[in-house]
Amino acid sequence: MTQPQLLDLKILARQAGAILREGFGRQHQVDYKSLTDIVTEIDRQSEEFLTGQVLSRFPGDTIQGEEGGLTQGENGRVWHIDPLDGTVNYAHGVPIFSVSLACAWDGAVQLGVVYDPMRDEMFSARRGQGAWLNDAPIHVSQTEELVSALLVTGFPYTIREQEATNLDHFTHFCMRARSVRRLGSAALDLCYVAAGRLDGYWEIGIHSWDVAAGGLIVEEAGGRVTTLRGDEAYFKPPYDLACANPRLQPQMLDVLRLGLTRS
Known part of the structure; x- marks a missing residue:
């Protein structure tokens, strides 16, 4: 073969x-x-x-x-x-x-x-x-504090039809990070984190083809990739991801828990 x-x-x-x-x-x-x-x-x-x-x-x-x-x-x-x-x-x-x-x-x-x-x-x-x-x-950024981080995310196409919208998470991060972007390509979001252009990424409602390549690229660039709840076995349904460098990613998980505890 x-x-x-x-x-x-x-x-x-x-x-x-x-x-x-x-x-x-x-x-x-x-x-x-x-x-x-x-x-x-x-x-x-x-x-x-x-x-x-x-x-x-x-x-x-x-x-x-x-x-x-x-x-x-x-x-x-x-x-x-x-x-x-x-x-x-x-x-x-x-x-x-x-x-x-x-x-x-x-x-x-x-x-x-x-x-x-x-x-x-x-x-x-x-x-x-x-x-x-x-x-x-390429390598992930060295940003150590969330207040100095430029993050990126996206929103599910079914946002009008489901309870989990990512809007709570977006609000929490807007109040704690330097800024948050929404570029419209999950694969590029992940690669920009891997290259250090962006400091962290999270998203819900994605699919295997959105994150299969980008997730590996972030990992191999020195980043940590988990589910929103911190599970390192992230490549499985429902494919929700959070990634950043190893210092920043746990801080992102702390913020994500604020929204998860209400869902």
């Missing part, structure tokens, strides 16, 4: 990124998965390309994709594919989006890449070997 290499994921992400870049700024066919959760024809083109390439080069692998759902394989290796993370940004002409690819075996994500085609930035990691941005090593 041919084993995927990090270079394979980088090549695929760049090729999918070219599809996104070519379509950016054009009028798109927008379909609605829910009131606010949309998909464009470019999402589908990107995922069809990635799925076809993976199945042809690594037959027997399982694919979990955002748009195509589960393609079940038989060899135990799983790909988590987000062909366009940041679709709402993309459809509105906001140049903050990415391609996210991760490959897991032996019960853990082993390879991950997140590619920003508008900035030509390739974030990548291999378990146990570190994390990189365009082949230069």
